Amino acid sequence: MANRRCIVDYLAKFHCPLYEDVFASVHVIQNESFIYLCNGTEFVAVYSKCEKQIVVVYQFPGKACLLEEDSKQHCLFVLCEHYGLFSVILHLKDRFPSESQQRGASVDTCRVSLDACIIKDPTIQSFILVQNLIVTVGQKCRVRTLSVFGNPQLGQVSYEKIEELDIPILENVIISSDDKQVRMPPYLCCVFPHGQKRMPSRGIRNFSLEPQLFTLLFGVDATMLDSPVILCGFLDGQVYYLPLRQSVPCTDDLRSGNSVFRMLYHLGQPVRFIGAMLPNDKGNSTLLLVGHYGKVIQIKTEYHCEGSLPNFIERNILGPIVSVHSGATHIYYSTPSDLMTLPLSNTSEESTSSVSDTPATENNLVPFFQSPHSLNVCKIIAVSCPTEMQTGEVELVAFSLAGKLMKVKISRGPSKTNSSRLTTAQTVQRIKDLLSGIGNVSDRASLLKSKIQSKNDSLKRLNWVFNICCLLQSCQERKEENCKETVRCHFIAKWNHLLLRDSLNLTCALENSSSYILEKGWMLCVEVKSQSYSMSSDRKHFSRLYTFPIAKLLPAQTMEVSVPLSSLNDLFLYALVHCTLIYNFQGILGYQENGRQQDQNSFVTSMTFKNCICLPLKTQTVDMLDYLRLANLATLPRELVIKPVTDLVDVFLNTSSHIIHHCSEQIPLKHETQFSLEDGNFVASIKVSTELLKYGLTSTTSGVTLAASTVAWLLSSNSEADLLSLPSDPVITATTPTGKSIKIHAKEISLNDLSADLPISAVEIQIESSSLVDFCSLHWAILQRIQLLMNLKDSGGGTQPAVRMQFLWGLLHQSDVLAKTVQEVRDHLCLGLKISSEATEKLLSTYQQLRSMELVIL
Amino acid sequence: MDEGSGPRRRSCLQMWTEENNAIVAKWEEDKKNKQRTVLSPCFIELSKLLQTIQGLPPAPASIPVEVAVFYNVTLFSLSTSDKMILDENKIINVLQRVVEASGGYSRNSDILGLWCSALPVFYDNSCITSLHQLACLQWALWLLDCQLEKILDFFCVLSKYEGWSSSTSERSSGDILKFMQKISFSADASPLLLHVMSAGELKDQLYSCTVLAHGMEILAAGKYLEAAQIFKEATSLSLSMKMQSKIFTLSGVCLQNLGKPQTALQSFRRALEADFSCLYALYQSSLVYRQLGMADAEFETLHLLCRAVSVPEKQDLLFDDLKLIDPDKMLRNPALIKMFKKPSITSVKYCLAQRSLESGRIDDAVEQYLDLLEVFQEEKNQEVFTGSIVSLPRIPEIYLEAAASLFKAKKFWDATLVCEEVIKRIASIVPEKLTIAVPLKDSEGCIPAKSESFFTQLKSHYQKEEYSETVQEEKNEKLNCILWTAAAYFYQGWAFTELKDTKESITHLSRCINLLLTVHIVQSDGDCINNSEMGKITREAVKLLHRLKGLAFVRRGISFMERGQEKEALLNFQLSQQSFPESVDGAFWLLEALWRFGRKDEAVSYWQKLQESRQSVVDINNIHRDTVLFLLPQQELSTSDLETLNKKIEEYRSQAKP
Structure with a gap:
């Protein structure tokens, strides 16, 4: 019509x-x-x-x-x-008529x-x-x-x-x-x-x-x-x-039906x-x-x-x-x-x-x-x-x-009879009207077209994003190892030498093994959570968040970003690193808003995470074993980037990590100012049964002893591990980030009196260090590794050899004594009394004793 | 409930009674002052009161009050609206409440059944007044709806209750009417409750209306004797003048139909004495005079009627009687209404004109017709007339009749003008050609349709589909148009002949003939159509067509004769005889023409033939007299002309014989 x-x-x-x-x-x-x-x-x-x-x-x-x-x-x-x-x-x-004036x-x-x-x-x-x-x-x-x-x-x-x-x-x-x-x-x-x-x-x-x-x-x-x-x-x-x-012609005057x-x-x-x-x-x-x-x-x-x-x-x-x-x-x-x-x-x-x-x-x-x-x-x-x-x-x-x-x-409307010739002016006007009409229509059409185009683009991008999300989610639901097509991320702690300074960096490698492209709008977010080091601060974790925008990560490409791990907090005990992929939905619309490409950095700097989705990729702990310096360092004095810790007690009091033992607890050790961490030789030994170790030592090359392979396994996550040739004698001397040396020694032992049935073969790992801090970190790191083994064992199932009760009783007695000591100190603390240096010493000795207990990890 | 609310209930009743009385008193006061201003407010107030009363469940003690208020309200409502409308549902509601008051329950939606169950309640509680009031309202309702049987049934039932004994078990309507008359509704039980109008008065009015309506029905059925009796009895009632005049008129009609004209005239006179505005009586008396052949009286009456109709009606009815109920309006019988409606001026004038023309009073006729035509053409006349008791023919026919009267009065020029008017209006729809189907057999009976097989019927139906009833009607209409136009031309032609303008006359007559010749008469097998009324009309029209054709040819022939074109004249006369053999004029002129041209032998033989069929000729004029008034003015041949012709022919024959 x-x-x-x-x-x-x-x-x-x-x-x-x-x-x-x-x-x-x-x-x-x-x-x-x-x-x-x-x-x-x-x-x-x-x-x-x-x-x-x-x-x-x-x-x-x-x-x-x-x-x-x-x-x-x-x-x-x-x-x-x-x-x-x-x-x-x-x-x-x-x-x-005047009324009309008043509206x-x-x-x-x-x-x-x-x-x-x-x-x-x-x-x-x-x-x-x-x-x-x-x-x-x-x-x-x-x-x-x-x-x-x-x-x-x-x-x-x-x-x-x-x-x-x-x-x-x-x-x-x-x-x-x-x-x-x-x-x-x-x-x-x-x-x-x-x-x-x-x-x-x-x-x-x-x-x-x-x-x-x-x-x-x-x-x-x-x-x-x-x-x-x-x-x-x-x-x-x-x-x-x-x-x-x-x-009306009247037919019948009295009855007319018509x-x-x-x-x-x-x-x-x-x-x-x-x-x-x-x-x-x-x-x-x-x-x-x-x-x-x-x-x-x-x-x-x-x-x-x-x-x-x-x-x-x-x-x-x-x-x-x-x-x-x-x-x-x-x-x-x-x-x-x-x-x-x-x-x-x-x-x-x-x-x-x-x-x-x-x-x-x-x-x-x-x-x-x-x-x-x-x-x-x-x-x-x-x-x-x-x-x-x-x-x-x-x-x-x-x-x-x-x-x-x-x-x-x-x-x-246009009537046929009135189609007489229009005057020139009318014709011109009419043509102008028509042309402007056409122009209007074409403007609208082009505008619509561009809008449709941008919509299509946005939808395409959205589609990709969702594909990646689904992929990652499905991978997470299943075991990660089974996923071949996914986006993976991997952390390595590395030492860099820059301008006569050594610095420890954590490199995160993002590997795109999926078939999708990670385009603009995606960001790699690395969060480093570390333990609080000083006593004065409240028990909280420090965390730092680093966001890296991803420009374009094609399939089978890898992107590497580095974050520093230089604070003392990071290096104490361990640091927890989270890696997430974030997508900002403004990236979908980003091109049309201003007609130019949005500056990705602005997102980063603004640090607002509205309209984003987060896909966690990996969570990893970075501990001492990862960043131990194994290579022989030149004797050139190097500037230390790590400052030594001052108050040991703070550390002990604030730490909340625990080691799963049959019985162990962290012992807050009072430390007197006289004590310095550099002094003293701290020795600890960890005994791990061979059976347990077998879970971890998957690849045992011939000619390598169990002890050596143990050491190798411990240092497997260290970036410098491959530089080291494994000596037959499994003794490693390494340098901690603070510059102190540390020694790890592993040897095979056999425990006879533990079990009634058979002598249990075990590996004893000895740690020796002059700095208490490093000592603690290393000890913790090794124990973490062993805990991994235990998790594997639990999931895998296995038999547990019977343990002699006597042995256990002896251990208990020992720990009782130690516990009493600790209790005393704690009572002192509770009463608000100043902790004497004696107490500190006592705690320290207790700690030492603990470390060198006869506990065997089975 | 009774004990505790006893005093309350009584005081409620008192309140209502007082309020009712107050309103009625106000109205009565107003009525005395001859005003009607408080009618609507009173009505509204009373309606509210009724609503209040009907809001409570009914009880025996409240029946009188409720019915009284309802009665008053209904009577008011009848007078507030122009159209008298009574709602039956309200009466049903009241009846149901009455039945409920006594503890009964009626599901009866049939009104008579409801009444049957309600009547004992009235009698038990001795609320006779209420019964009468409600009965009156119901009666009025049925009367307005023209349901006389229901009224009779109701009173039959009521008579049983009243113990009205009758010898026969079956009660005739006459008995019931008697009962209705005898029963007295005026027993006012409580003077405390005021009524707007007493039940007795209302009953009398209703009774008179019922009698009238009943009588009318019987009259319409054709039972004149019975009707006459009823009306005679009804005259003894005390009624308003209008009603009396109506009754006299109706009895006069009965008597007229019974063949007693003088008594009828008497009745009509009495009717007119009672109320002069009942003009039907006047008209009927004129008809009686016509029947008796008293032409002078008839015309006097008609003139009187004419004058009476021209006078505008007086408007003082509204304010004279402040009656709530106007009995006139109660009569809703359509035949009655039609009868007593004031006839329109036009129809009366036409009646007068027609009668004048028919009876030969030409001058009067002319005057009347011209008057009538003026009325038609008058712009200021806004009169609406549809369906009056005096019938009017088709308008073109009226015009033609007027032309005929003018013709007779020798005003030829005026006649032509009138005809011109007709032609002007109709000529646009006159068809160029028309086909009319006429059966082979001219009689009433034709081949019945049943004898043919179904298929031939169907075939013939499809082939002759154009001969359906409506199409036939349309064709008749067209035929009529042709006839009227042709007649108009005919008159014009004839007028010009009289005015001695032969050329004009020939022109007009030729037009007339040409028009008539456009009609093709087709002989059909006559199956579907010809038994119907349409077929009859068609046949009549066709006959008229032939007659007109014949006349036109004769006239044209005469004109040719005068111009001296004898051949054409002879041809025309011959053609006229062909189309209309029964015409005397035509025969005469043909003989004359033949004689003049010297074809005397032919004339003689023709004359002989004519003598044999002479008998039938004489009656022709009479037969056609009734149907077609406008072809009335036949030039009557003077007997002397005929005689001379006869003599001439006789002479010649006698000469030729030996």
Whole structure:
């Protein structure tokens, strides 16, 4: 359906009650200066076109369903439900023009009393004004009545009933008066033969027809008497006509069964509108019937050789039709979704040429039906009679479901007859309009295209991200080793020598063995959590977070980043390193926001992690064994980056890691200031059974003793381990990051008195160090490794050799003694007494003893 | 409940009674001052009171009050709206409450059944007044709905209760009517409760309306004797003048139909005495005069009627009687309404004009017809007339009749103008060609459809689909249009002949003939159509067509004769005889023409033939007199012309014989 341009001016806003049959009671009427509106409530509003505002509102006792204006007598006739017909005299000329200056001036509200009811009849459903008569149609139960009221003396208010007639109802059609689907009053209108010199009609529903059509439809008598004919269209589709002046040949004076009403047409659906269109020099040449569900009947004169007949041309438009009116050549109707206009053309001219002597059948006529044009104004529930302006535009007043009163100006579309040549200026203007229109459209199109493109890109990226997430998650659910296609990360502690300085760095290698590309937006996040070193701080962990943006990691590529491990906190006991992959969703949209690539670093520096997803990759501990310096260092003095620890007690008091033994606990060791960590030779030995070791020593090359392989296994995670050739004698001397030397010695032993059955072979690992800190760290590291073995053993299952009770009793006794010592010291502490150096010494010795206990890890 | 609420209940009743009385008193006060301003407020107040009363469950003690208030409210409601509407549901509601008051429970939705169960309650609690009031309302409702049988049934039931014995078990309607008359509704039990109108008064009015309606029904059924009796009895009732006049009129109609014109006239006179606005009586008396052949009286009456109709009705009815119920409005019988409606001026004038023309009062006729035509053309006349008791023919026919009257009055030029008017209006829908199917057999009986087999019927139905009822009607209409236009041309032509303008006359007559010749008469096998009324009309029209054709040819021939074109004249006369052999004029002129041209032998033989079939000729005019008024002015051939012709031919024959 083509569109016609129309301009909509909103005039006023009203309240519109929302029930289904509201459209049946909403009517808009306009004349040159005023617009009258009843919107289904008890109020009728009068809007003045020159003042551009509502001037009067009338309030009626009941709901106003229909209204008509009598311009001659300046009064308004309003039909109220349950009451009857009211007549209100409009005093609209008395308004002073100065009032228009005050916008929002109080609108006059007039309450209409029951005295203004000129016809008290609650059964009236519809009425019409014909000259100085009022014709009403009402229904009570199953009887429809048409009454004619006349004004015996002009100027008098009361109307007298002249005539009352019963309209026949077809018996096979059952009409229930409370049919909720469609409740519409009957449509009444009045037709005059054209060329009447009578007093012009009062109401708007009066129109004239050309004489020939009039005679054909309504009979010769009506034409000869110049009688107005009332047409009524009812809910069941019947359209009856009644000439107001007629002669009825009386067959039987007492019993007359024939009704004076005759049926013009049966529409089959409720009648919404009856009107006349297509005027020619003799008058309107078409009578139009419009049904609620879209049936449109045009009645024209059809010329036959055997005389002319009325031709009923039927067509269907899309319904349901809410409100409809006809102009001279177009029908304007509103459906629930749109306001449409339908041009109707004169088809009779095209058909006469094809008529031959034989009676014209329908096949000879080729009606030229045009399609409706949409005006793109929706939810119109009432339309007024269209008026044609001098410029050729058609103006009509409409009322929408939202309660807005608006004026719609419809420009005349391109008509064939008016295709005269435009002037140059008009042509130029038209071309400009068209070009700008094209430009607009192309702009929009390109904008849309780019938007779509960017959307596609974002979606693609999102898809990748989700793929990677799913991959990583699924890998985590299963065992990591089974995943081949995944993103892995691996930590190695390395020593760097830069500018005569050695520094310990933790290198994180991110390996992309999946088939996806890690693009911009991905970040590698390394978190280093270390133990608190000093006593003064609260027991908390220090952690540092390093974020590295990933530019592009293709499959089978590896990215390496390094973080320093230089703080003392890191090096005490162990450091916990977390590695996560983070994706910032702003990366998906990042390109479009500014039209340039987002600076990835800004994310990093801002440190905000909103709109991100985190995928943890790996968590690893880095302990002493990893960063022991095995290589022979040059004797050049090297600047130490690690500062020695000052307070040993802090360390002991703050540490919370524990070693799983049969019985062990961390012993806070008081340390006197005299003590220095550098002094003293700290020795500890750990005995691990061979069986246990076997879990760890998976690869045992020939020619290597168990002890050597043990040492090798211990140092397997050290980056410098491969530099070292394994001596047969498994003694390693290494340098700690603080610069102290440390010795690890492993030898095989056999324990006989442990078990009753067999002597247990074990490996004894001896640690020797001068610095207590390093000693502790190393000891802890080794024990961690052994714990790993034990985890493996537990999961793998295995037998445990029986242990002699005596041995255990001895151990217990020893530990009791030690425990007592510790208890003493602790009591001291609790009492708030200063810890003496003796206590510290005691603790230290206890510690030593512990370290060198005869505990065997089985 | 009884003990504790006893005093309360009584005081409730007292309250209601007081309120009711107050409102009624207010209204009565108003009525004395001849005002109707408080009618609506009183009605609203009473309705509220009724709602209050009906809000409580019913009890025997409250029945009188409730029914009284309901009665008052209903009577008020009847007068507040223009249309008298009574809601049966409200009465049913009250009846149900009455039944409930006595502890019963009625599911009966049938109104008579409900009444049956309610009646004992009334009698038991001796609320007879309430019974009467409610009965009146129910009666009024049924009367407004024109359900007389229900009224009779109801009173049958009531009569049983009243112990009205009858000799026969079956009660006739006359008996029941008697009972209805005899029963007295005016027993006012409690003077405490005021009523707007006493039940007795209402009952009388209702009774009179019922009698009238009943009588009307019987009259419509054709039982004039019975109806006459009923009306005679009804005259003894005390009624308003309007009702009396109606009763007299109706009895007059009965008497007229029974063949007693003088008594009928008397009744009509009495009716008019009672109420002059009952114009039907006047019209009927004119018909009686016509029947009796008293032309002067008839015309006087018609003139009187005409004058009476022209006078506008007085509007003082509203304020004279402040009656709540207007018995006139109670009568809803459509035949009654039609009868007593004021006839329209046009129809009365037409009646007068027609009668004048028929009885030969040409000047009067002319005057009346011209008056009538003026009425038609008058712009200010806004009269609506649809269906009055005086019938009107088709409007073009009226015009043609007017032309005929003018013709008879020798006002030829005016006649042509009137005909011109007709032609102007109708000419646009006159078809160029029309095909009419006429059966081979001219009689009423034709081949019954049953004798043909189904398939031939079907085939013929499809082939002759165009001969359905509506199409036939349309064709008849077109035929009528052709006939009217042709007749108009005919008159014009004839007028010009009289005005001695032969050229014009020939032109017009030629037009007439051409128009008539466009109708093709097709002989059909006559299966579907011709038994119907449409078929009859078609046949009549076709006959008229032939007659008109014949006349037109004759006239044209005469014109040709005057111009001296004898050949054409002879041809026309011959053609006229072909189309309408029964015409006397045509025969005469043909003979004349033959004689003048010297073809005397032919004339003689033709004359002989004519003599044989002479008998049938004379009656022709009479037969067609009734149907077509506008072809009335036949130029009656003077007997002298005929005689001369006869003599001439006789002479010649006698000469030729030997």
